[in-house]
Amino acid sequence: MDIGDKVRIKTKDIFYEGTLMPNETENIVLKLDNGYNIGIDPKKIISKEVITKSNKESSNKEKLKSEKTIQSINSNKALPKILILHTGGTIASKVDYKTGAVIPRFEPEEIISMFPELRDIANIESELICNILSENLSFNHIEKFAQTILEKIKKEKDLKGIILTHGTDVMTYTSSALGFILQGINIPIIMVGAQRSSDRGSSDAAMNLICAAEFIKKTDFKGVAICMHETSEDKNCIILNCYKTRKMHSSRRDAFRPINTKPIAKVDFKTKQIEFVQKNQYKNINEFNPQINLEKSVGIIKAYPNMNPKLFDAFSGYKGLIVEGTALGHAPIMDVDEYSKDNKKVKESIRILIDSETLVFMTSQSIYGSVQMHVYSCGVELTNMGVSPARMLTETAYIKLAWLLGNYWKSKKDNTRIIELMQTNIDGEIFDRIEEDTYLI
């Protein structure tokens, strides 16, 4: 069995038919006809057979491993110039049609050639920054994305905008980071992902890319936003705020939802008409003065009943911590009766962190709405201990704290300033109380 062969594999319970794919684990990975990959433990395989051999020539991996290149697809002086920067993810999981194998590093022009409609919208340039499924992403990658964007806009003054393709798993962490880093930027940076790989008939990649390009071409929007499907049908895309968006479904095409706000705009895929749902209230009021660093000694803890106090000890020596509390911003710290005496240890662990000047902020695992720590005794108690509310999504609060500590912190003397800045609406990241009634849209 070679990579690219169409094979049939039997295990105890089931048999699979698909194309054998390259992969770095011990598993055998097949691309099934429905476009999904499946990993099979070799120990569980009872029998395997080749149905069709692959065409060797087309699976020439050396050719596919060529280094990143910029490719201008066409050049029509009447059209604006859009740069597509690829970072990987499902949208870049293009299948080689001859071999059936996912190409781990593809030539930038290949993805563009899959979407010929883009050539009618703009002069497209395309470049690969990296090819990573976003769940494996580190702050170093995000800093590199920002650096690349800054280099590009410095070099290419005539760019109408940039599309950044990205894995969907942690896309909103990156969108928040780029939002803070690039605030005040004078072109649109639109992040696009896909929930189905680009080669599948049902892929959302093409529509998301095309709508992003149309939005860049036809509007004066400036700043960082996300463009993804509005519904599970191929009708509209929505342009989403980089700080107030969350992946709310593990697999649907309309997974990305605005949280406590409305979308910025809608793009009709058929008519290519753009409707602004709300004015871009906050963007571009700030000076463009990019600060790139993200502090790594920050973290997230989710609170839950009977929680383990050692979770807090894991952040000893860290500069900052986000506690994703329950509802209005609570954690099990109140020792109210003989049954809850373990809560004392959680409280003590938080106190030790705060005493050693780790900055601790509270967000809400309810997702919609946000923290209000003065309403119940537990919130009041936490506030008294020195925990501060962060009226943002957990993802946004985590990134904002890393960004503030990375760029505006020199010593513990700056802690008070960082707490103040976390409460300050720097770029529209803080939830608006009126907007909090925008629920489950």
Add this chain to the structure above:
Amino acid sequence: MDIGDKVRIKTKDIFYEGTLMPNETENIVLKLDNGYNIGIDPKKIISKEVITKSNKESSNKEKLKSEKTIQSINSNKALPKILILHTGGTIASKVDYKTGAVIPRFEPEEIISMFPELRDIANIESELICNILSENLSFNHIEKFAQTILEKIKKEKDLKGIILTHGTDVMTYTSSALGFILQGINIPIIMVGAQRSSDRGSSDAAMNLICAAEFIKKTDFKGVAICMHETSEDKNCIILNCYKTRKMHSSRRDAFRPINTKPIAKVDFKTKQIEFVQKNQYKNINEFNPQINLEKSVGIIKAYPNMNPKLFDAFSGYKGLIVEGTALGHAPIMDVDEYSKDNKKVKESIRILIDSETLVFMTSQSIYGSVQMHVYSCGVELTNMGVSPARMLTETAYIKLAWLLGNYWKSKKDNTRIIELMQTNIDGEIFDRIEEDTYLI
């Protein structure tokens, strides 16, 4: 200033008018006219004055501190008998109208007397188990709730059903636990909470209680469910699955939403008509054989980019762990390039836990949809390491694991059995792939 006095307090920025309330923190707590409590740091107070003195007699705390009693409000032989067990939370945060103070322990009849409509629905008995805001709840409390319910149904054979009032913050942890413990029970156990304290004009407490009582009276439903507002208006309540419900808003009355499923039923508050939205597919197929124990050495970790590997070390020696991963069930463990080399440490920490036979399961922080760990390399890798998918809400998976380990585990030899049971749909807790298209309702 005495408890119950109407006072005016000035701080640097703002002044507050409200009723001085009892509280065990260092703060001064006022009940504002809008029904919310606010805690004020005494150090920040510039001036304070009493506007109206309280009526001492009515704030007689000794009277209010009376021990728990059962109170039968009326007795009409034509009506069924419903027991209301109070555990605390906002729904029990009744204000004494004379003093304005929240009564920390109230006489059970007081809350019932606030809802006279209940007397026309059933013969109501009412008892206080404890009075705790649910964020401070421990597994010991949940076990006590289950024990009390079991004692009651043993003693009072003529109960048509039980209403359990509960704080909303972690209500769905308790509903899952009671679901597993009481599976196969032959009466309805309906959990009810409130997002606004019962004394407020806008409280949702009355409607939630009344709809729960009507549902118990008029249907043959058996098992554990939740009854809360369907919308932010006082029109309908929904009866929600105890395993597939989540508090999705920190403050709205319609915060409780069905996840990957529809509500079980709707109760029209005006007509009192009940409409079953879906059949109670799973309930009561199991034998009633209550197993109460919840194992405490289990925990939850939320995965995020650049995550701290020491989070896993905090669970060394634990029997079980739920990792709330991204999307289809991923965590940053793949060392794909020079920028992601820190991911190695996370992977190593997970491997150490698994090698020492801590059971590790994966849920999804997307909330809707669920994990599918065979689709991408990261999920395949985690599966190969020994992480098992848990196709449930994080809350449900955590409780299910604690319940299985508490009752069906004697030694590490039972680990394989526990992993199997986590994949087995014991009582309708596992997400149904078709139902996963029920999104954001």
